[in-house]
Amino acid sequence: MKDLKTYIEQNKDRFFEELFSLIRIPSISSQPEHKADMVRCAERWKELILAAGADKAEVMPTDGNPVVYGEKMVDANAPTVLVYGHYDVMPVDPESLWNTKPFEPVIKDGKIWARGADDDKGQSFMHAKAFEYLVKTGQLACNVKFMLEGEEEIGSTSLYAFCEKNKALLKSDIILVSDTSMIATDIPSITVGLRGLTYLEVEVTGPNADLHSGIFGGAVANPINVLCKMIADLQDDSHRITIPHFYDDVLTISDEERALMAQAPFNKEDYKKAIDVEELCGEEGYSTIERTGIRPTLDVCGIWGGYTGEGSKTVLPSKAHAKISMRLVPNQDSQKISDLFQKYFESVAPKYVKVKVTPCHGGEAYVSPIDMPAYKAAEKAYETTFGKRPIPTRSGGSIPIVAGFERILGVKSILMGFGLGSDAIHSPNENYKVEHFLKGIETIPYFYKFYAELMKK
Amino acid sequence: MKDLKTYIEQNKDRFFEELFSLIRIPSISSQPEHKADMVRCAERWKELILAAGADKAEVMPTDGNPVVYGEKMVDANAPTVLVYGHYDVMPVDPESLWNTKPFEPVIKDGKIWARGADDDKGQSFMHAKAFEYLVKTGQLACNVKFMLEGEEEIGSTSLYAFCEKNKALLKSDIILVSDTSMIATDIPSITVGLRGLTYLEVEVTGPNADLHSGIFGGAVANPINVLCKMIADLQDDSHRITIPHFYDDVLTISDEERALMAQAPFNKEDYKKAIDVEELCGEEGYSTIERTGIRPTLDVCGIWGGYTGEGSKTVLPSKAHAKISMRLVPNQDSQKISDLFQKYFESVAPKYVKVKVTPCHGGEAYVSPIDMPAYKAAEKAYETTFGKRPIPTRSGGSIPIVAGFERILGVKSILMGFGLGSDAIHSPNENYKVEHFLKGIETIPYFYKFYAELMKK
Numbered sequence: 001m002k003d004l005k006t007y008i009e010q011n012k013d014r015f016f017e018e019l020f021s022l023i024r025i026p027s028i029s030s031q032p033e034h035k036a037d038m039v040r041c042a043e044r045w046k047e048l049i050l051a052a053g054a055d056k057a058e059v060m061p062t063d064g065n066p067v068v069y070g071e072k073m074v075d076a077n078a079p080t081v082l083v084y085g086h087y088d089v090m091p092v093d094p095e096s097l098w099n100t101k102p103f104e105p106v107i108k109d110g111k112i113w114a115r116g117a118d119d120d121k122g123q124s125f126m127h128a129k130a131f132e133y134l135v136k137t138g139q140l141a142c143n144v145k146f147m148l149e150g151e152e153e154i155g156s157t158s159l160y161a162f163c164e165k166n167k168a169l170l171k172s173d174i175i176l177v178s179d180t181s182m183i184a185t186d187i188p189s190i191t192v193g194l195r196g197l198t199y200l201e202v203e204v205t206g207p208n209a210d211l212h213s214g215i216f217g218g219a220v221a222n223p224i225n226v227l228c229k230m231i232a233d234l235q236d237d238s239h240r241i242t243i244p245h246f247y248d249d250v251l252t253i254s255d256e257e258r259a260l261m262a263q264a265p266f267n268k269e270d271y272k273k274a275i276d277v278e279e280l281c282g283e284e285g286y287s288t289i290e291r292t293g294i295r296p297t298l299d300v301c302g303i304w305g306g307y308t309g310e311g312s313k314t315v316l317p318s319k320a321h322a323k324i325s326m327r328l329v330p331n332q333d334s335q336k337i338s339d340l341f342q343k344y345f346e347s348v349a350p351k352y353v354k355v356k357v358t359p360c361h362g363g364e365a366y367v368s369p370i371d372m373p374a375y376k377a378a379e380k381a382y383e384t385t386f387g388k389r390p391i392p393t394r395s396g397g398s399i400p401i402v403a404g405f406e407r408i409l410g411v412k413s414i415l416m417g418f419g420l421g422s423d424a425i426h427s428p429n430e431n432y433k434v435e436h437f438l439k440g441i442e443t444i445p446y447f448y449k450f451y452a453e454l455m456k457k
Numbered sequence: 458m459k460d461l462k463t464y465i466e467q468n469k470d471r472f473f474e475e476l477f478s479l480i481r482i483p484s485i486s487s488q489p490e491h492k493a494d495m496v497r498c499a500e501r502w503k504e505l506i507l508a509a510g511a512d513k514a515e516v517m518p519t520d521g522n523p524v525v526y527g528e529k530m531v532d533a534n535a536p537t538v539l540v541y542g543h544y545d546v547m548p549v550d551p552e553s554l555w556n557t558k559p560f561e562p563v564i565k566d567g568k569i570w571a572r573g574a575d576d577d578k579g580q581s582f583m584h585a586k587a588f589e590y591l592v593k594t595g596q597l598a599c600n601v602k603f604m605l606e607g608e609e610e611i612g613s614t615s616l617y618a619f620c621e622k623n624k625a626l627l628k629s630d631i632i633l634v635s636d637t638s639m640i641a642t643d644i645p646s647i648t649v650g651l652r653g654l655t656y657l658e659v660e661v662t663g664p665n666a667d668l669h670s671g672i673f674g675g676a677v678a679n680p681i682n683v684l685c686k687m688i689a690d691l692q693d694d695s696h697r698i699t700i701p702h703f704y705d706d707v708l709t710i711s712d713e714e715r716a717l718m719a720q721a722p723f724n725k726e727d728y729k730k731a732i733d734v735e736e737l738c739g740e741e742g743y744s745t746i747e748r749t750g751i752r753p754t755l756d757v758c759g760i761w762g763g764y765t766g767e768g769s770k771t772v773l774p775s776k777a778h779a780k781i782s783m784r785l786v787p788n789q790d791s792q793k794i795s796d797l798f799q800k801y802f803e804s805v806a807p808k809y810v811k812v813k814v815t816p817c818h819g820g821e822a823y824v825s826p827i828d829m830p831a832y833k834a835a836e837k838a839y840e841t842t843f844g845k846r847p848i849p850t851r852s853g854g855s856i857p858i859v860a861g862f863e864r865i866l867g868v869k870s871i872l873m874g875f876g877l878g879s880d881a882i883h884s885p886n887e888n889y890k891v892e893h894f895l896k897g898i899e900t901i902p903y904f905y906k907f908y909a910e911l912m913k914k
Contacts, residue, residue, distance in 0.1 A: 030768030091770055097666070154768055181672070195671060199769045207732035209554070210884040214652060214854030215638070217784050218754035219745045221738035224779075225688065225757050232689035235682065275664035281678035281809040288676040297675035300682050301772050306759035307780060311487030311611055312656045312817045313548055314782050314855075315758050315883055322681075323764060325771050327674050352738040360769045397671030398771075426772055427667040 001445055007133050008441055015441070016107065018048055019125045022087065023105045023114045029065060029088035029154045038065040038150045041087045045148050046070065052128045053135030054146065060166075062158035065150030069169065072135065073143045079455040080143040081448065082172035082411070083131075084401075085124025085179065086152030089116040090426045097428035111431040118432035119425035123178040123418060124148060126437060130444035139445070141452035145172060149401070152179075155199070155361025156401040163408040173455065174374040175405050176447070178440060180395050180417025185435065187265060188382040190375065191415040193293065193394030194402060196328035196365035198338045199301075202345060204230070204320045205354040210306075211316040220316060221352035224305045227320040230348060230355075234298055238284035241298050241326075243344045249331045253294050261289055264391060274422065292396030297327045323360075327396060334362030334400070363400015366413070373454040374414040381416075381446035385439060416440075416447065458902055464590050465898055472898070473564065475505055476582045479544065480562045480571045486522060486545035486611045495522040495607045498544045502605050503527065509585045510592030511603065517623075519615035522607030526626065529592065530600045536912040537600040538905065539629035539868070540588075541858075542581025542636065543609030546573040547883045554885035568888040575889035576882035580635040580875060581605060583894060587901035596902070598909035602629060606858070609636075612656070612818025613858040620865040630912065631831040632862050633904070635897060637852050637874025642892065644722060645839040647832065648872040650750065650851030651859060653785035653822035655795045656758075659802060661687070661777045662811040667763075668773040677773060678809035681762045684777040687805060687812075691755055695741035698755050698783075700801045706788045710751050718746055721848060731879060749853030753794075754784045780817075784853060791819030791857070820857015823870070830911040831871040838873075838903035842896060873897075873904065 008015075027041040028034045042059045049057040049070035057070030065088065073080075092102040092115050100106050105114035112122060127146070134140040147170065149159045163170060180191040206223035207216070236242050253261075266289055272280060282291035291297075305320030307313035326341065328334055342357040349355035368375065370392050382390040395415075402413045418440035424430045465472075484498040485491045499516045506514040506527035514527030522545065530537075549559040549572050557563050562571035569579060584603070591597040604627065606616045620627060637648040663680035664673070693699050710718075723746055729737060739748035748754075762777030764770035783798065785791055799814040806812035825832065827849050839847040852872075859870045875897040881887045 030766070030770060032767070091764065091766060091768075093764070093766065153770075197671070197771065199771065201769075207734055209732070209881065209886075211732065212854060212883045213754075213756045213758060213782050214654070214749075214784055215852065215878060216732070216749065217756045217782070217853060218748040218752055219737055219739045219853075220732060220734060221736075222756045224760050225692065225755075228685040228757065228760070229689040229692075231682065232686040235686075275666070275668065275673070275677060277664055277677060277809055278811075279678075279807075279809040280676055281807070282676045291675040292672065295675055297670075298682075299670045299674045299679045299773050300685065300763065301670060301770060301774070302763035302765045303681050303685070303777065304761045304765040306757065307548065307550070308759045308761040308778075309487070309548060309550065310489065312658075312780060312782075313487060313610075313758060313883070314654070314656065316756055317758070320760065321765075323769060325670050325674070325769075327671055350736075350738070352734055352736040354735075395672065396674060396676075397669060421672060424666065426669045426770070429666075 003137060004133060004442060004445060008438055012438060015129050019122060020105045022121045022125060023116050024103055026103045027088050027150065028091050029151050030091055038088065042066045042068045042150060045087055048128055049146050052132035062162050064158035067162050068148040070146040071144065074140050078142050078452055079173040080145060080171065082145045082147060082170055082175045083127045084147050084175050084177050085127065086120045086149050088150045088153050090153050094428065099429055107434060110435060111433050113429060113431045115430050117430050118419045118423040120179045122432040122437055126178060126440035127444060129441045134445050134448060140448065142448045155363060157361065159401055160404050160408065167409060170409055172411055175411050175413040177402065177413050177415050178417050179399055180415045181419040181421050182417060183265060183391060183393065188386045188388065188390040189393045190378055190390045191395045191417055192368040192370055192392040193330065194366040195396055195398050196332060196334050196363050197398040197400055198326045198328060198334045198362040199360040200324050200338060200341060201358045201360055202322050202324060203356040205318060207318055210318050213314045213316040216316050222316050223320040223353055224317060226350060226353050227322060230345065231300060231322060239282055243340050245340055249333065250296060250329055251331045258290065261293065262287065264289060264393060293394035294329055296329050296332060299325050301325050327398060328365050330365040330367050332365060334364055338362055363398055364403035366403045368412060368415060372412060374451060377447050377451035377454050378414050378416050380450045381443050384446045385443040460594060461590060461899060461902060465895055469895060472586050476579060477562045479578045479582060480573050481560055483560045484545050484607065485548050486608050487548055495545065499523045499525045499607060502544055505585055506603050509589035519619050521615035524619050525605040527603040528601065531597050535599050535909055536630040537602060537628065539602045539604060539627060539632045540584045541604050541632050541634050542584065543577045543606050545607040545610050547610050551885065556886055564891060567892060568890050570886060570888045572887050574887050575876045575880040577636045579889040579894055583635060583897035584901060586898045591902050591905060597905065599905045612820060614818065616858055617861050617865065620861065624866060627866055629868055632868050632870040634859065634870050634872050635874050636856055637872045638876040638878050639874060640722060640848060640850065645843040645845065645847040646850045647835055647847045648852045648874055649825040649827055649849040650787065651823040652853055652855050653789060653791050653820050654855040654857055655783045655785060655791045655819040656817040657781050657795060657798060658815045658817055659779050659781060660813040662775060664775055667775050670771045670773040673773050679773050680777040680810055681774060683807060683810050684779060687802065688757060688779060696739055700797050702797055706790065707753060707786055708788045715747065718750065719744065721746060721850060750851035751786055753786050753789060756782050758782050784855060785822050787822040787824050789822060791821055795819055820855055821860035823860045825869060825872060829869060831908060834904050834908035834911055835871050835873050837907045838900050841903045842900045
């Protein structure tokens with residue numbers, strides 16, 4: 001593939017422009033006012049897949065946002081790779097913290113700045129361009145199918161049914177995903193473990209209306225105080241989650257495996273400095289890498305109640321709310337954990353308030369074996385373009401549908417992510433290194449080459 | 458005063474219209490966008506005081522919202538009554554819970570519905586009309602001064618300096634205030650105790666930006682979880698406040714006084730039903746009336762942090778905030794309590810977060826002796842119009858400036874409140890019974906009459 005670097009160099013400005021055309025569409029799946037943007041974004045993807053050389057592509061309806069499907073079948077005997085990505089993005093608030101407009105991508109300081117620059121428009125679009133190169137130069141050795149969904153950030157709600165319904169269409173030997181990070185620009189890595197997720201919303205109601213905090217304060221339970229106490233009680237002093245049976249299904253990791261994990265490069269001081277905290281904080285008895293890789297968590301993602309405007313208002317509010325996410329590890333069942341949380345939270349509610357728990361979405365954890373052909377092909381591809389062997393890592397993040405693919409389609413996934421931990425995905429000022437974007441386009445073609453070779457043997 | 462009832466009956470429609478002209482001005486002191494409304498409301502008050510028969514009235518500037526001052530001096534030997542009220546109101550959010558527009562007053566089911574209907578436009582305006590009656594009928598036996606401020610709901614910030622500066626102008630024998638409630642329509646009461654207040658805002662900062670709750674969750678302290686724990690720890694299981702030395706200055710109430718308080722009519726089931734809670738909750742060892750009357754409290758008036766929009770966002774937020782109010786009892790110093798809170802809250806902050814405490818405002822508690830002439834005059838006035846002796850009560854609410862008047866002007870206040878606990882002041886659907894509004898206008902003239910008589914002796 002001697003012409004690969006030249007091809008990228010000569011076409012990269014067009015690549016950026018095409019990517020930007022996707023980014024400019026504010027496809028925020030969690031906000032109903034962006035419904036039309038979801039469809040626009042799917043349609044744009046369809047055009048781009050066709051332009052890249054697919055035989056066919058279509059926008060397929062679901063009960064939620066549509067799925068973009070495209071394919072190019074080159075040889076019935078060649079392995080089939082299903083490329084998965086998502087065209088939906090996270091909300092952008094607080095927008096005031098962005099240095100640039102979230103949906104007006106700019107390249108500055110060697111990075112693309114925009115919501116979706118990395119997660120996942122930037123990363124998934126690398127596949128379209130790697131594919132284009134292989135098609136245009138007649139080197140495509142695998143059958144390729146594309147599937148882009150518009151609900152990853154809200155739990156891939158409709159994709160499970162879509163997969164059930166389209167098993168034949170999605171038949172493949174491996175699913176190829178770029179939606180994760182690597183350790184550093186010069187330390188390639190492949191994610192072999194993903195955490196699962198359970199997301200719930202809780203509502204605590206005290207009195208039936210906001211009350212005067214003087215007249216009633218002291219005699220009537222304040223739902224904010226109660227919610228704070230209930231949330232505080234969900235973790236003990238060693239930062240372990242107190243929900244009964246929460247840890248029952250967590251697999252014990254052997255000392256050997258923990259020793260292996262401890263070899264991954266990690267600089268605690270740099271890590272603390274990057275996020276500007278004086279001390280790290282997590283479950284007692286585990287390292288930072290373990291806390292995000294192999295241990296489950298409980299985080300309040302949002303909380304609100306009472307008067308939150310400027311100035312002061314002396315009120316004893318009627319309601320308090322929180323959004324709570326729990327990251328799960330392999331063998332924990334998200335539905336079971338959701339049920340455990342709900343049952344426990346409701347059971348510990350004091351009689352002087354009413355508590356409502358609404359499960360939002362969830363997904364299972366995933367493990368990718370490092371001896372499967374796809375892993376070996378990916379490993380070899382990284383070695384070719386980075387000059388060093390990638391490190392297998394476990395990510396703290398979740399791509400619940402990846403476990404779903406295995407369950408429904410019976411197909412494993414290989415997670416070739418080219419992001420960085422510092423890309424600020426889900427945060428203001430999301431960015432994606434141009435170098436990584438181009439390196440991804442350069443690495444992916446080798447994956448197809450080596451994978452086809454390995455599957456032939 | 459045989460013509461009093463007739464006068465009210467014949468003029469009440471005009472009284473309503475005049476009151477409504479004040480209510481229609483959205484004079485929310487805590488929201489800077491209403492600055493101009495504050496001035497408009499003050500100007501309107503000035504017109505109404507002059508129309509009611511004052512010799513002079515003016516809108517006097519302060520560093521904040523202006524003060525309306527007016528007076529009618531009838532006799533150098535007669536006692537002087539300073540009528541105090543406030544023309545500012547609380548915010549109206551959440552507006553969606555209002556059944557009518559908050560600043561478009563309507564009379565329905567025997568009540569005036571609007572923000573400020575009771576607190577304090579409705580209550581303070583009764584004084585203008587009682588005064589009008591006495592002037593028009595030549596029965597005014599006291600010199601009367603009016604002082605209406607526009608910052609009561611934000612701590613009367615500028616009124617302290619105003620009083621310091623205008624001691625001669627405000628010289629008086631008693632300050633007359635209607636900004637409290639009575640027990641029930643058929644149970645008149647006079648508030649003889651008010652709680653003080655300390656209001657602070659706290660901010661907890663974890664990482665310097667919102668982080669992905671999967672990538673970082675479990676290894677980095679979540680400021681919402683930390684804030685919840687810090688708030689929970691401010692009270693123990695018996696609902697006592699844990700801040701060291703918080704109770705040091707609280708006076709012990711004698712068993713006799715507690716027994717007396719217990720005689721006030723109180724129906725726990727009705728109280729619970731009115732606010733729709735299954736159980737009441739407060740400091741162990743005290744009754745509901747004691748919890749709101751003689752014991753200090755700590756309430757979170759507002760909390761916010763992370764993603765609070767629709768749908769779900771998996772974020773480990775950078776910041777979490779809360780607004781906290783503490784109601785204080787006589788002998789507790791609000792500045793001292795504010796300092797104690799700040800010192801304690803900052804000292805218990807774990808190293809993995811940064812904590813900022815911003816004191817907002819405060820005020821002292823107040824006690825009114827029941828043997829002073831003004832109390833006796835008020836008692837006799839209620840007896841005349843209600844046919845029964847009013848009960849002296851302690852209110853859980855705060856009017857910090859009342860303690861300020863005593864300190865700066867050396868003048869006691871008498872709190873002739875005609876509101877009801879169910880008037881929903883500070884809440885959606887604030888209301889004021891028409892019957893109470895008119896009864897107030899009927900009762901106040903007798904206060905002047907009896908007070909002048911008592912002071913002559």
